[in-house]
Amino acid sequence: MTDETKVKLEEAIVNLIKEYANKKRFKPGDVVKEMESKFSASGVTKDDVKTAIRDLTDSGRLIYGYAGGSFLALPE
Amino acid sequence: MSKKHKTPLLDELKKGKWPSFVNEIERAAEKSEMTDDLLGQVEQSYEEKVVHWKHGGMVGVKGYGSGIVGRFSDLPEKYPGIKEFHTVRINQPSGFFYTSDVLRSIVDIGEKHASSLFNFHGSTGDVQLLGAKTAELETIFQEYTKLGFDLGGSGSALRTPSCCVGKARCEFANYDAMHACNSITQAFQDEMHRPIFNYKFKFKFSACGNDCTASIARADLSVIGTWKDSIRIDQEAVKDYAKKFDLHKYVTDKCPTKCMSYNAEEGLKIDDSNCSKCMHCINTMPKALRPGTKGGATILIGSKAPMVSGPRLSMVLVPFYDIEEDAKNDYEWFKDLISKIWEFWDEYGVNRERIGELIQRVGIGNFIESIGLEPLPEMVASPRGNPFVLYEEYVEAGGEQG
Secondary structure, eight states: OOHHHHHHHHHHHHHHHHHTTTTOOBOHHHHHHHHHHHTGGGTOOHHHHHHHHHHHHHHTSSEEEESSSEEEEOOO | OOOSSOOHHHHHTTOSSSOOHHHHHHHHHTTOHHHHHHHHHHHHHHHHTOOOEEEOBSOOOTTOSSSEEOEEESOTTTOGGGSBOEEEEEOOOGGGOOOHHHHHHHHHHHHHHSOSEEEETOTTSOEEEEEEOGGGHHHHHHHHHHTTOOBOOOSSSBOOOEEOOGGGTOTTOSSOHHHHHHHHHHHTHHHHHSOOSSSOBOEEEESSTTOTTOHHHHOSEEEEEEESSOOEEOHHHHHHHHHHSOHHHHTGGGOTTOOEEEETTTEEEEOGGGOOOOOHHHHHOTTTEEOOSSEEEEEEEOOBOSSSSOOBOOEEEEEEEOHHHHHHTTTHHHHHHHHHHHHHHHHHOOTTOOHHHHHHHHOHHHHHHHTTOOOOTTOOSBTTBOSSOOOGGGBOTTSOBO
């Protein structure tokens, strides 16, 4: 995965969570499936998406929440 | 500090011979207003038979999705001290071994930054520090990290693997459960700290059939010690036991597969090919009987407590796993098996579905085929029961049973 794709992937993940904020709780696994399919032409793998989620949560752009299951959210 | 809340119902629980959790909370409440409020809320819950905790939410430490269980009082005006009362799960050392210095340090951090109440240990195995406020979580995390500890698992993640004391203290151990548990914990840190699964996943390692971690009822993947060869018998020690109690009544008659017999002339005889390794005879006569020398483990899958569907016990997935041999390769075979199981679960599982429930839904045949295992008659759901093998010789053409 190129650096450019990585940036696009991270933006796409954040935008997905933003778009559905207060409407749908995305499990990290759902995000992986969604992004793997969206970026399949760029050769993005499951592990790439997992790494992107990890980088986003490490940097604080996304956080984890829990309500009967873990989900990704924007920081409050 | 005098008690702020009257607790007549809780006071009843201080009576009797056993140590009481109420006494411990009261001792902690002498120093902490927070814990005093905890007593008040628990008393109110007992009076009303209603739980006053909410759990979950957006609490945690940066980068981790696991290890903190958000807990809030739903009566924050009445009990302000426990408005936030989160649980911090700390990954326990394998076999629960601590030095007294480390224990003091763990407790000091808890006293300084939380309620000073702990569970040693929670049912998953972690040390649980109770009563942390959101603002203190990062500090608590940093202080435990400095001490060499890390957070454990929570949420839809790999839960902290746990094990029995294994070869460190137990003569029945058939493999090094502590080493296996530690190695697997280190290998899957990402899966433990960053929830990515459909739901929780638990490993437990017990080094013999006594299953001191109760893995057969509580772990999605249980690794239980067993042996391939014969039970070792010291006939002289058997005779000594025969002088103390009735061997037929307490040992041979209780053998679930009736694979053993005893008489004074011939001594104890065991048909090891029919032994189910239940450990009863060995537990009853530990000086006379010992597990065989060719140790390994049985891997079982799918147990869980009631939730989406009812409770389940594990079923046998790998009848004999040469775990000591695999340990030389850093558990490569086992890790590969786990990856295949998780891949299947990820692909076909639905939200909040445990692996055992998924297997029940799709069928064990499809599951073992997908993870690349050969079906074996020993893959049983219960002793003498087999959930999926079709004995074709008993089925005539047209589907009629012969």
